[in-house]
Amino acid sequence: MAIGTFNGGIHPPEYKELTENCAFEVMPAPAEIVLPISQHLGKDAQPVVKKGDEVTVGQLVAKAEGFISAPIHSSVNGKVLSIGKENTPSGFPKDSIVIKSNGITASQPNLLPPLNLETITPDEIRQRVAEAGIVGQGGAAFPTYVKLSPPMDKKIDVVILNGCECEPYLTRDYRFMIERPDDLIEGLKLIIKALGVERGIIGIEDNKPKAIKILSEKVKNHKSIEVISLKTKYPQGAEKMLIKAVTGKEVPPGKLPMDVGAVIQNIGTALAIYDAVVKGEVLITAALTVSGKGIKNPKNLLVPVGTPIQDVIDYCGGVTEEAVKIVVGGPMMGVAQFDLHAPVLKATSGILVLTKEEVSKNPETPCLRCGQCVGACPLNLVPTKLARYSQLHKYEEAEDADITVCMECGTCAYTCPANIPLVQWIRLGKQKVLQMQKERMKN
Ligand code: SF4
Ligand code: SF4
Known part of the structure; x- marks a missing residue:
């Protein structure tokens, strides 16, 4: 277990203590969900339902269009209310399927057939990942199926699971690492198999000693997988920084990780792959941290995709009197919200309710040329x-x-x-x- 890092970077206050001991809770089905047909990079999905249709949990409501795309499934039982423009956390309205839920939290009734971990083939893994609508859980929401299908001329020799979670406040990846370490390792093994590589690395910042300890113990029985401890520094979890810290290789400007033989996957993505293969589940749940000094009860939650931000905030007891700003994502790269009817998406990692003390900045002045x-x-x-x-x-x-x-x-x-x-x-x-x-x- 080495200690890796990269040049530059910063050390903002972490605020992880607000939620790091909060185990995941399952949030009940909301009254209504909003499903943008673009929750991923690439082409929008194409709706396959219309206003008035009854839908069930896990049902396909929009199919993937083309190679770089992902299908969308309903996260509730209910009825399609409308299909049209709705605000999204990005700040831009997008075509969305709005479904009125019957309010009953239910598991997926029509699971895909579970596949055998030992005998599954790389093609079957990719097929299942595509069918389940899995997208990268690290924020960019790149369709995972595409990442598992590199061009023939790209030789991949390592898969790196990104356990850095370097954004302040967020602790959902940490909770996954300590709550589901065995499933996570099986998920990584599926990625390794799909890509035909021989080496898997789990990179974790050294501010998460418990996760490093648990996973290091678990990987002792898997000789192709190792855990690497990384210096806690923002943005250690950025793909290029992670590759540099773990392998020493630089990804040149304009190039991709696969150009230096690496594929990076997020912790949540590996678990979504495991759930799709072993349990037959499609991706209809977002795992997120709700934190900040402006939320009454900070939590880590498993939320039906499409749940309005307001419902999540209400479930966490609402905001305090000091709350001044709501951000989706982390405080460094997240987006401030103006419409709390905007929904939680597949790749939403957090909702932060921040107080004046947490966001206050002095007024802007001219550049000091300090460098x-x-x-x-x-x-x-x-x-x-x-x-x-x-x-x-x-x-x-x-x-x-x-x-x-x-x-x-x-x-x-x-x-x-x-x-x-x-x-x-x-x-x-x-x-x-x-x-x-x-x-x-x-x-
Ligand atoms: S935002 Fe862009 S320019 Fe600024 S530090 Fe990050 S990579 Fe560099
Ligand atoms: S050089 Fe100017 S822009 Fe850069 S940190 Fe200093 S004051 Fe800010």
Whole structure:
């Protein structure tokens, strides 16, 4: 068990203590769910139900369209109320299937046939993962089936399970690691089998000694799997940082982990794969941490996908008088919410209710040219320059300075003593440059 890390990064307060001892609770079915037909990267799924249809838990309501897509299933028994635009946690409205639930929490009545862990083939694993609608649980929601089907010319030699959970407040991966270690290892073995590799690594930040201890004990009987302890530092869980810390390899700008022979999967994804193969379940439950000093009863919850954020907050006792901001995801990369009817999605990792004390920042001042953002950027970018190009609409210069390489981790903005909203400017500039590149491809 080595201690790995990467260059740059920051050490924000962790606040894990608010929920790290909260075992998962199953949240009951809400009165209504909202299922956006795009809860993944790639093409929207295509609805296969219409207004007025009765649906049951686990029933397919939208089928995958094309290679990079994922099907959507109902997480409740009920009736389709409407199909149309609804707000989502990203802040953008998306076509969604709204289902009125009968309010009864039920298990999936029509499970897929369970498959044998020993005799299952790589094709059967991929097929099951696709059918179950599994997407990456780390936030990007990339369809897992695609990640398990690398092009023939890419030689994969290691699967890394991301047990870093480096965003402050979030503890759902930690809870999974200590509550379901055996299932997690079987899930990792399925990924290893699907990709035909010989080595699996579980990378865990060293602020989770209990998870490291439990999993290290468990993997003693699996000689292809090892647990590696990583320094606690944000953003240790970002794919490129994790690969660097675990294998020492650098993923070049514009390249993917598979270009250096690695596939990264999230803890929740490995468990979803296990559940799909062994129990025949489709992905209709989101595992999330509800935390922050502004929520009355912080919890780790298993929530029916599509549950409105407001229902989750109510289930946790509501907000305190000091609450000022609600964020979906972690505090570094999450998105502030303006409509609490927006739903929990397959890859939602957390809902944070933050107080003034937790979010307060001094007013913005001009850049001090201190260079702190440059020293902290884990990708060796020059954030102050990228933000400035974006402000000045100098998109070609921004492109030359690698703005599209930025992973929007927020590290630079966190360090900035002038409180310049660096990430917002960079995100804006990045969108413009990506648009520009798309136009160029058309011509
Ligand atoms: S948000 Fe982008 S520029 Fe800022 S530290 Fe992260 S990767 Fe670097
Ligand atoms: S950290 Fe802030 S003040 Fe310092 S150079 Fe970067 S943008 Fe300027």
